[in-house]
Amino acid sequence: MTIFEGKGLTVRYGAIAALTDVDIALEPGVVHGVIGPNGAGKSTFIDALSGRRRPSSGTVSLDGDDITRRSARWRRGNGVARSFQRTSVFGSMTVRTQLEMVARKNDEPDLDEIVATLGLDEVADQVCSEIAYGTQRSVDLAIALIGRPRVVLLDEPCAGLVADESVKMLEHVRALCTERDVAAMLVEHDVEGVFRTCDVITVLDLGKVIASGTPAEVRTNPDVVRAYLGSAA
Amino acid sequence: MSVSTIPDAAPAAIAPAQARRKPRWTLVGLGFGIAVLLLGLAVPFVVKDTFTMSLFLEAGLMALLGVGIAFLARHLGLISLGHTAFFGGAAYSVGIGVNRWELSLTAAVGFAVVVGTLLALLMGVLVVRASGMGFLMLTLALSQALSQLALQTSFRPITGAHDGLLINMPFDSTFLGLTPADIQNPGLFWPIVWVSLMVCTLGLWLVGRSRFGIVLEGIRENEERMRFSGYNTFRPRLAAFVLSGAVASLGGALFAINAAYISPDILGFTRAGDSLIAVLIGGTASVAGPLVGTGLFVWAQAHLNFGGNLHMFTGMALIAVLIFMPGGLTGAVQRIYRKVRR
Amino acid sequence: MNAAQVLNGIALGSLLMVLSSGLAMIYGLRGVTNFAHGALYMSGAYLAYSLSDRFNFWVAILLVPLALAVIGVVLELVFFRPLQNRSHIELGLITFGLAMITERLVIVIWGERTLSVDPPAALAGTTSLLGVDYPTYRLGIIVVALVMAASLVLWLRNTRTGLHIRAASQDIETAGIMGIDVDRVSLIVVSLGAALAGLAGTLAAPYVSLDPNMGNAFLIIVLIVVVVGGIGSIGGAMLAGMGLGTIQTITTVWSPPVAVVVPYLALVIVLLWRPQGLAGKRVS
Numbered sequence: 001m002t003i004f005e006g007k008g009l010t011v012r013y014g015a016i017a018a019l020t021d022v023d024i025a026l027e028p029g030v031v032h033g034v035i036g037p038n039g040a041g042k043s044t045f046i047d048a049l050s051g052r053r054r055p056s057s058g059t060v061s062l063d064g065d066d067i068t069r070r071s072a073r074w075r076r077g078n079g080v081a082r083s084f085q086r087t088s089v090f091g092s093m094t095v096r097t098q099l100e101m102v103a104r105k106n107d108e109p110d111l112d113e114i115v116a117t118l119g120l121d122e123v124a125d126q127v128c129s130e131i132a133y134g135t136q137r138s139v140d141l142a143i144a145l146i147g148r149p150r151v152v153l154l155d156e157p158c159a160g161l162v163a164d165e166s167v168k169m170l171e172h173v174r175a176l177c178t179e180r181d182v183a184a185m186l187v188e189h190d191v192e193g194v195f196r197t198c199d200v201i202t203v204l205d206l207g208k209v210i211a212s213g214t215p216a217e218v219r220t221n222p223d224v225v226r227a228y229l230g231s232a233a
Numbered sequence: 234m235s236v237s238t239i240p241d242a243a244p245a246a247i248a249p250a251q252a253r254r255k256p257r258w259t260l261v262g263l264g265f266g267i268a269v270l271l272l273g274l275a276v277p278f279v280v281k282d283t284f285t286m287s288l289f290l291e292a293g294l295m296a297l298l299g300v301g302i303a304f305l306a307r308h309l310g311l312i313s314l315g316h317t318a319f320f321g322g323a324a325y326s327v328g329i330g331v332n333r334w335e336l337s338l339t340a341a342v343g344f345a346v347v348v349g350t351l352l353a354l355l356m357g358v359l360v361v362r363a364s365g366m367g368f369l370m371l372t373l374a375l376s377q378a379l380s381q382l383a384l385q386t387s388f389r390p391i392t393g394a395h396d397g398l399l400i401n402m403p404f405d406s407t408f409l410g411l412t413p414a415d416i417q418n419p420g421l422f423w424p425i426v427w428v429s430l431m432v433c434t435l436g437l438w439l440v441g442r443s444r445f446g447i448v449l450e451g452i453r454e455n456e457e458r459m460r461f462s463g464y465n466t467f468r469p470r471l472a473a474f475v476l477s478g479a480v481a482s483l484g485g486a487l488f489a490i491n492a493a494y495i496s497p498d499i500l501g502f503t504r505a506g507d508s509l510i511a512v513l514i515g516g517t518a519s520v521a522g523p524l525v526g527t528g529l530f531v532w533a534q535a536h537l538n539f540g541g542n543l544h545m546f547t548g549m550a551l552i553a554v555l556i557f558m559p560g561g562l563t564g565a566v567q568r569i570y571r572k573v574r575r
Numbered sequence: 576m577n578a579a580q581v582l583n584g585i586a587l588g589s590l591l592m593v594l595s596s597g598l599a600m601i602y603g604l605r606g607v608t609n610f611a612h613g614a615l616y617m618s619g620a621y622l623a624y625s626l627s628d629r630f631n632f633w634v635a636i637l638l639v640p641l642a643l644a645v646i647g648v649v650l651e652l653v654f655f656r657p658l659q660n661r662s663h664i665e666l667g668l669i670t671f672g673l674a675m676i677t678e679r680l681v682i683v684i685w686g687e688r689t690l691s692v693d694p695p696a697a698l699a700g701t702t703s704l705l706g707v708d709y710p711t712y713r714l715g716i717i718v719v720a721l722v723m724a725a726s727l728v729l730w731l732r733n734t735r736t737g738l739h740i741r742a743a744s745q746d747i748e749t750a751g752i753m754g755i756d757v758d759r760v761s762l763i764v765v766s767l768g769a770a771l772a773g774l775a776g777t778l779a780a781p782y783v784s785l786d787p788n789m790g791n792a793f794l795i796i797v798l799i800v801v802v803v804g805g806i807g808s809i810g811g812a813m814l815a816g817m818g819l820g821t822i823q824t825i826t827t828v829w830s831p832p833v834a835v836v837v838p839y840l841a842l843v844i845v846l847l848w849r850p851q852g853l854a855g856k857r858v859s
Contacts, residue, residue: 050461076463088461090454093447101447105463143462312664359846366608366663367806370798371846377795378839385832502791506671513668541682548675555665555672556658 002027003183004049004080004151009058011044018044019207021058026151026183031174033198034187037227041207042187043085046155049185050082051075062151076106081149085156085187087136088143091129095120095139098128099146106147118142118172134165141169145176151183158190166190170197195219203227259442263435270431277420284535286419290491292531293426297433297484299512299523301477304437306517308449309473311364314505315356315372318379319478321500323349323485325383328398328495329391338408338416338490345486346479352379353478354471361470364456373505380500398495408490416490426487430524433480438520440476449473503544510551516561525562578705580828581821586713586782588820589720592813594775594793595800596727597768599812602801603744604764605655606663611670613794614677615769619643619776620785621685624692627780632695636777643773647766655765656758674790682787692780716778723774724813731809740764744807799838803845 002025011019019041026032036042047053049060051072060068062080070078090098099120103111115121118138123131128139141157157173158166170186170193177184188194194201194215201218203211211221218224280286298320305311326345330336336344360371383392392398402413408425415421440446451459452466459466489495498504507530515526534543558565598612609615619639626635654673658666693699694712701708731737743750743760751757783789800819804811819838826834 052457052461072460073463073465076461082461084458084461088455088458090451090458092454093450097447098451101444101451102462104444143458147463312668359843366602366606366667367802369664369667370608370802371842374795374799374802374839374842378836378842381835381839382832385835387832502795506675509668510672542679545676545679548672548679551672551675552669555669559661559665 003063005061006045006049007059007061009045009048009055009060011041011048011053012056017207019048019055022204022207022209024049024185024202026185028150028181028183029178030200031177031184031186031198033194033201034185034204035189035191035194035201036204039206040204042204043155044207045204046082046153046185046187050080050153076147076149079148079150080153081144081147081151082153083140083144083155083157085159087133087140087160089128089136089139091127093128094125095128095131096124098139099124099142102143102146106149108146108148111146114142114145117176134161137161137165137169138172141172148180149182151185152177153185153187155187156189157186158188158193166193173197259439262438266431266435266438270428270435273427273431274424276427277423280420283419286423288531288535290419290423290426292528293423293430294484294488294491295508295511295531296430296524296527297426297487298481298508299515299527300430300434300437301479301481301484302509302512303515303517303520303523304441304477304480305473306512308441308446308453309470310453311361311368311470311474312509313372313477314369314509315360315376316478316481317500317505317508318356318376319349319353319481320485320488320508321383321495321504322352322379323482324489324492324495324499325392325398327486327489328400331400331403332398333391335403337406338403338413339406342408342486342490345489346482349482349485350475350479353475353482357471357474357478361467361474373502376500376505377502380497380502383500384497392497393495395497397497400489400493400495402490402493413490413493417493422491426491429483429487433483434520434524437476437480445469445472507547510547512561514550514554514561516563516565518560519563519567522561522563529562577707579707579709580825582704582707582709582713582717584821584824585817586716586820587824588817589717590775590779590782591797591800591816591820592724593720593771593778593816595797595804595812595816596724596809597771597775598797599801599804599807599809600740600744600764601768603807603809604740604747604761605659605666606747607655607666607670608798608801609670609768610667610794611650611673611677612768612772612797613790613792614674614681615643615646615772615790616776616779616793617681617785617787617790618646618677619773620692620780620783620789621681621690621776622773623777623780624685624690624785627692627695632692632781635780636774639777640770640773643776644766644770647769648762650769651762651765655761674794678787678790685785685787687787690785692785694781712781716782719774719778723771728810728813736760736763796838799842803841 004026006022006024009019009022010017022045024032034042034045044053048055051070055068059066062078067075099111099115108114115124118141120135120138120142123135128136137157137160141154144152144154154173158169161169173184173186174197176182186194186198198215201213201215202209203218203224205227210223210227211218276289277286280289298316301319302313302316305313323345326348327341330341330344331338356372356375359375360368363371382388384394386394388394404413406413408416411421411425448464448469451464452469456466511526511530512523513526514529515524516522533546537543537546554561560568594612594616598609601607601609622639622642623635626638654669655666658669698712698715700711702711702714704714731741739750739755739760740763742753742755743757747757796819800816801812803819804813804815819841823834823837826837
């Protein structure tokens with residue numbers, strides 16, 4: 001059952017199309033991976049879905065209602081959250097202060113659970129700009145998860161993390177998605193991580209979808225192998 | 234879109250990280266503030282010569298303007314060159330209210346604060362979406378628009394244009410029990426100015442420590458993430474701008490009844506610069522910054538103005554502070570204190 | 576309204592064009608609003624007064640921009656470059672302090688009274704144009720400014736240095752990574768911006784009266800021009816400068832009080848309608 005959908009999304013920067021006619025459908029409890037080489041339009045795609053950039057054409061819908069022109073704030077209030085590739089936290093605040101601030105706006109019943117799951121107990125009273133980068137990534141994720149959003153769009157949560165931090169981060173995402181029945185989209189550079197974690201995968205290249213399906217289907221798709229895995233593997 | 238590692242936002246020295254807000258410290262701070270308030274009331278009994286007392290009074294009035302500017306800098310990282318519009322706008326409103334509509338002094342002061350606050354609302358709607366450099370330029374431009382309007386020859390009957398505005402103080406009217414003659418006596422007017430200043434300072438300090446203050450800090454640190462966390466970021470910024478404008482307006486209104494004359498300079502470019510420079514020299518990181526800075530500025534104006542070079546010294550002081558002592562005097566004291574404690 | 580008034584508007588617009596393109600260039604590159612730009616313009620005018628007094632106006636128009644370019648080099652080497660890692664606001668406020676110091680220096684050197692400069696003999700008198708006798712010197716301003724603007728645009732479009740400047744204005748860090756000598760580009764831009772301010776001051780000297788307040792008064796208008804044109808956009812600044820100058824002068828004929836608020840009104844309208852300015856980047 002699809003709750004969040006992007007249809008025919010196209011984003012143009014002047015004459016250049018960064019994204020052409022891309023579709024995606026997210027379902028609760030399913031982690032949907034989006035991969036693609038550099039410049040494939042992954043960031044533009046998540047921006048278009050999350051309301052950071054208005055698509056030149058195409059629609060975004062939530063529960064079947066068109067929300068293409070709704071603000072980021074409206075989307076968050078109605079259960080669509082996102083995280084950021086460039087760590088986006090509140091540097092001068094303690095971890096606890098900022099999580100409580102976001103929780104006040106988004107009615108989070110059990111902030112302690114999020115803090116515990118992401119292992120943020122120990123740093124809760126430290127100023128965010130002074131904690132380790134990997135931990136800041138977790139804070140970024142925590143901010144997106146507060147208030148039990150139904151749809152979570154994650155922009156490269158593993159960017160800049162070392163291998164085992166990366167594995168842990170994806171395990172968190174997987175677990176949260178399953179436990180909370182969240183419809184998650186995971187844009188990621190780490191291809192193997194995506195194959196391990198996701199239920200469905202969409203592959204972008206040069207702003208277009210070149211394959212979509214289960215990890216097994218995508219892995220053997222000749223276009224994907226040619227455009228992407230061939231060079232990476 | 235260009236992404237720079239040097240953000241166009243205020244530097245950490247201007248808008249610092251907040252200490253943790255423990256309720257106990259709020260009470261301690263409040264107690265300290267009230268003690269300072271009470272101590273300050275004794276100034277007229279200690280300072281006997283009228284000139285020095287008038288300097289205290291001037292500093293107190295200017296500090297209200299500075300407290301407003303510093304509040305925005307501290308909590309939103311926004312540097313305003315436009316608060317003279319609210320200070321000066323309120324001062325003119327007192328004059329216009331008294332001269333044209335024969336308002337009582339109390340009514341005129343109330344009217345002036347309302348007008349100044351409305352001006353802040355109007356300007357705020359236009360400028361709070363901007364940040365950094367844009368905000369600086371826009372506040373300067375819009376405040377100078379008001380200055381140009383006040384200077385218009387066709388408004389001479391209302392504003393006095395280049396001649397300024399002499400306020401015909403109504404001799405039968407009183408302000409909080411003070412007659413116009415009392416108001417012009419620095420020792421007698423001081424308690425009103427000092428209490429206003431301290432109440433505003435402490436009030437804004439409490440606002441900064443409230444949940445609203447946390448929201449402002451969130452917007453200052455990461456406006457985009459605030460929106461993506463479900464917060465409206467325009468309204469809190471506007472509210473903070475209006476609040477700081479209201480404090481500046483109160484300063485302007487009290488200034489007007491004390492001076493009984495408004496020079497058009499009050500809205501001018503130089504005054505806009507001076508008000509900000511006083512704040513920056515004092516430092517915006519602590520609540521004491523604008524008080525220290527304005528006090529020093531007024532003292533220097535009275536005692537260091539040999540050969541008309543004050544303006545140049547002010548410029549030099551500004552540059553020196555920005556280069557060598559970002560965070561101003563109070564910022565430097567805080568740094569030394571932290572070093573000593575370690 | 577007659578042709579003379581339109582030409583007056585174009586003459587003022589020309590000055591604004593020269594002055595604001597320099598400000599926009601420096602902003603585009605360093606991200607700093609140079610609040611000393613009005614002071615540079617004023618220094619240019621006063622220097623032109625002294626030089627045309629001692630030699631003649633033509634010497635002034637050659638030497639003043641050069642002198643100001645040197646001041647620009649000093650500005651870059653002493654302030655902009657060593658402090659480039661500081662926040663833009665701090666740098667902007669430093670230029671504010673420099674403006675205050677310059678103003679006082681001008682008073683110390685030239686005094687506070689109002690001065691005037693005679694236009695050069697070759698451009699004295701009037702020329703018959705579009706059915707009116709119009710002061711030849713003002714036509715000269717228009718011609719010099721237009722030639723200046725055109726050559727600046729061509730230079731930015733067609734030369735290697737111009738390309739580097741445009742690239743660095745887009746994104747100074749990436750430009751640096753791509754191998755562009757950002758320090759050199761910045762030195763050129765700041766000294767050129769200062770030279771343009773000097774040129775504007777020189778051109779203005781025989782047209783307006785010189786007083787120590789002339790810089791501030793003009794600075795505000797130039798700031799507005801740059802915001803209206805789109806911060807950092809040189810073309811936008813030129814267009815907005817010409818447009819505002821013309822509109823303001825023409826409005827003066829019709830109603831002086833309205834004319835005074837025209838730039839501010841334009842600013843408000845543009846902010847509400849197009850916060851990123853007529854061309855270029857968002858007000859940030």
